[in-house]
Amino acid sequence: MSNAVAVRDPWALIPSLGHLDAYISAVNRLPMLTADEEQRYARQLKEHGDLEAAGRLVLSHLRLVVSISRQYMGYGLPQGDLIQEGNVGLMKAVRRFDPDQGVRLVSYAMHWIKAEIHDYIVRNWRLVKVATTKAQRKLFFNLRSIKHSLKAQSDAPQRHGLSQDEIAQVARQLDVKPEEVVEMETRLAGADVALEPPETDDTDGAPLAPIAYLADQTQEPSQLLQTRDRDVMAGDGLQRALDVLDARSRHIVQARWLDVNDDASGGKTLHELAAEYGVSAERIRQIEAAAMKKMRKALTA
Numbered sequence: 427m428s429n430a431v432a433v434r435d436p437w438a439l440i441p442s443l444g445h446l447d448a449y450i451s452a453v454n455r456l457p458m459l460t461a462d463e464e465q466r467y468a469r470q471l472k473e474h475g476d477l478e479a480a481g482r483l484v485l486s487h488l489r490l491v492v493s494i495s496r497q498y499m500g501y502g503l504p505q506g507d508l509i510q511e512g513n514v515g516l517m518k519a520v521r522r523f524d525p526d527q528g529v530r531l532v533s534y535a536m537h538w539i540k541a542e543i544h545d546y547i548v549r550n551w552r553l554v555k556v557a558t559t560k561a562q563r564k565l566f567f568n569l570r571s572i573k574h575s576l577k578a579q580s581d582a583p584q585r586h587g588l589s590q591d592e593i594a595q596v597a598r599q600l601d602v603k604p605e606e607v608v609e610m611e612t613r614l615a616g617a618d619v620a621l622e623p624p625e626t627d628d629t630d631g632a633p634l635a636p637i638a639y640l641a642d643q644t645q646e647p648s649q650l651l652q653t654r655d656r657d658v659m660a661g662d663g664l665q666r667a668l669d670v671l672d673a674r675s676r677h678i679v680q681a682r683w684l685d686v687n688d689d690a691s692g693g694k695t696l697h698e699l700a701a702e703y704g705v706s707a708e709r710i711r712q713i714e715a716a717a718m719k720k721m722r723k724a725l726t727a
Contacts, residue, residue: 515542667721
């Protein structure tokens, strides 16, 4: 007699991963399939596409995913997420499992479960990927455990990095180049840095965030437009505004604001221009004000 769970919807027995302890307790109570039961369900799935048979195969191996997920708890990612990704790998394994291969599903599924968990860790452990090629992934998932093993065997004082001999040993063990070991160790030792500072009331004592010195304000669109407009105003725009003035008004504006002396003492004063034209300083001020008004109107036209 089969010891499989006799319910129409076997998935109804499994609580949500949001209740992780309840989920793990539930899957550990599910009975394992015998070799004959596993063969029968696998053939039903392969030959008839029986989804209920696929569910039986998946359910009986959920505890395997939980067990494997515990091996990757050191990466600081939620176990619930690791289990969820591992379950995806388990379902892929069940779909591809061939009962005629002569192996149990548990052995076949381990590769698929680990592959999905590995991919999830690489995508989510850091904002910037630390391992993209096959060789880098091999280094990523083996370097830390090998380092711990080497430190445990060594009588030397604890160091943060590997010695040259240890780098060579790791390279031989993983069949990679020593420089690849050094590069991956550097990546693992690094940390993500927030571009913008965290929100805090203490703005005076907050450290300078990278966004403050990485941002190129000169290429900011509004700044570029403002710079372009200022250049136009200082060139063609200014000349166009001066052209609307009569000769005396233009000379007064240029003498007051545009013809600056080399000694940075500024343009001529109202009294100097008054003496030049034989009028009062107040009259020069009035002419200047009227000229400025005409220029502003010309610039905004």
